[in-house]
Amino acid sequence: MNLKLTTNSPFTIDDSQLNITGSKSETNRLLLLKALFPNITLANTSNSDDSEVMQKALAGNDEIVDIHHAGTAMRFLTAYFSVNEGREVVLTGSSRMQERPIKILVDALRQLGVEISYEKEEGYPPIRIKGKKVTASKVNLAANVSSQYISALLLVASKLDNGLELTLEGEITSIPYIKMTLALLNDLDIKTSFEGNVIKVFPKESVESKEMVVESDWSSASYFFSLVALSESAKITLSSYKENSLQGDSELVSLYEKMGVKTTFQGNKMTLEKVAGFNYQDVNFELNNTPDIAQTIVVTCLGLGIGCHLTGLHTLKIKETDRLEALRIELTKLGANISVTNDSLTLVKSENINQDVKIGTYNDHRMAMAFAPLAIKVPIIIDDAEVVSKSYPDFWNDLKALNFQVSEL
Numbered sequence: 001m002n003l004k005l006t007t008n009s010p011f012t013i014d015d016s017q018l019n020i021t022g023s024k025s026e027t028n029r030l031l032l033l034k035a036l037f038p039n040i041t042l043a044n045t046s047n048s049d050d051s052e053v054m055q056k057a058l059a060g061n062d063e064i065v066d067i068h069h070a071g072t073a074m075r076f077l078t079a080y081f082s083v084n085e086g087r088e089v090v091l092t093g094s095s096r097m098q099e100r101p102i103k104i105l106v107d108a109l110r111q112l113g114v115e116i117s118y119e120k121e122e123g124y125p126p127i128r129i130k131g132k133k134v135t136a137s138k139v140n141l142a143a144n145v146s147s148q149y150i151s152a153l154l155l156v157a158s159k160l161d162n163g164l165e166l167t168l169e170g171e172i173t174s175i176p177y178i179k180m181t182l183a184l185l186n187d188l189d190i191k192t193s194f195e196g197n198v199i200k201v202f203p204k205e206s207v208e209s210k211e212m213v214v215e216s217d218w219s220s221a222s223y224f225f226s227l228v229a230l231s232e233s234a235k236i237t238l239s240s241y242k243e244n245s246l247q248g249d250s251e252l253v254s255l256y257e258k259m260g261v262k263t264t265f266q267g268n269k270m271t272l273e274k275v276a277g278f279n280y281q282d283v284n285f286e287l288n289n290t291p292d293i294a295q296t297i298v299v300t301c302l303g304l305g306i307g308c309h310l311t312g313l314h315t316l317k318i319k320e321t322d323r324l325e326a327l328r329i330e331l332t333k334l335g336a337n338i339s340v341t342n343d344s345l346t347l348v349k350s351e352n353i354n355q356d357v358k359i360g361t362y363n364d365h366r367m368a369m370a371f372a373p374l375a376i377k378v379p380i381i382i383d384d385a386e387v388v389s390k391s392y393p394d395f396w397n398d399l400k401a402l403n404f405q406v407s408e409l
């Protein structure tokens with residue numbers, strides 16, 4: 001489905017309200033923890049495809065489990081099935097998922113005595129897992145490729161007889177996601193420690209019954225930070241968000257202050273407002289902690305006519321697509337002067353943006369959503385627009401509610 005996006009000009013948003021679905025990251029952690037500790041209950045869970053496949057995989061008893069494009073489901077379930085004694089599964093995914101490396105996690109689980117083999121290519125899904133009782137408790141693994149390998153081990157650790165001690169090697173990437181995992185374990189009174197490059201999780205047979213309420217998704221909120229930044233004037237209130245969030249992408253507040261967006265909090269509501277008369281300057285951001293908002297930010301900069309230099313982007317090439325290359329190709333189509341390296345991106349400021357460009361989305365929900373706010377500046381076409389359902393199924397309806405004209409081509 002191709003969608004053409006346009007807006008009135010100048011584009012203004014009066015005091016609009018939106019309720020955003022639960023965090024995909026928090027939800028997929030809590031779905032696994034609920035499988036280990038069935039007496040916890042969950043509220044405000046994500047309605048994303050990724051959480052749906054996670055839920056289905058945990059509820060089923062299939063010999064072949066297909067998690068499609070869901071990276072956290074692939075990684076977290078690899079650990080889950082590994083410690084599920086007596087269960088043998090083949091864990092697979094989309095063709096792109098079969099290009100996203102999992103060797104670091106498989107090697108770590110093999111250190112713990114788990115039997116895992118590759119069905120196709122060495123180092124990549126699909127993998128065959130023979131679950132076993134794990135008594136080993138020490139493991140080393142590289143921490144500079146994906147934090148999800150670490151979170152996967154941490155999530156199952158408390159159910160191991162002797163807990164788990166992880167020694168992380170190299171620079172630790174996407175740290176806020178590791179901290180999110182530990183915070184959720186701590187919420188369930190599971191004892192952990194994180195000192196230097198060593199993380200410990202202590203054994204815990206059972207937890208107190210408790211309702212775990214998922215905060216709405218900050219990565220999904222990023223598209224409204226961009227939309228407010230690009231508007232003539234705008235005020236949008238989003239729920240339900242916390243000022244002190246477990247999600248690293250809450251850094252959006254300070255990042256978008258530098259692009260003319262003021263954020264205030266009241267209870268579980270977050271209000272974004274365009275700052276009138278803002279003095280825009282080129283921006284330089286280090287995004288090692290917040291990789292998922294890189295696409296949002298660079299498109300905002302293009303729309304504002306400012307330059308940007310973004311670093312800490314080394315994980316982008318192994319996500320839903322090679323996001324650096326996808327950005328370079330699609331921004332070039334819009335007339336942008338863009339260059340990328342293995343871990344950075346530079347946009348030279350420009351006033352001109354080509355209109356009616358068809359944006360390729362590469363099976364990547366964030367390519368579709370990051371480029372959508374640019375319709376405030378020029379008419380734009382989004383190819384394969386359904387991809388948004390990976391994390392935010394209601395995205396196009398929410399844009400329509402903000403007076404975007406969204407028409408199917």
Ligand SMILES: O=C(O)C1=C[C@@H](OP(=O)(O)O)[C@@H](O)[C@H](O)C1
Pocket residue numbers: 024025026072145146147148151173174177291292315319
């Ligand atoms: O743990 C998580 O929920 C996630 C971790 C990040 O991946 P990396 O750790 O591979 O950067 C992020 O990109 C992804 O959207 C969700």
Ligand SMILES: C=C(OP(=O)(O)O)C(=O)O
Pocket residue numbers: 050069070071072073292319320366391
């Ligand atoms: C990279 C992402 O998710 P995953 O790694 O879970 O596929 C994302 O949502 O941007």
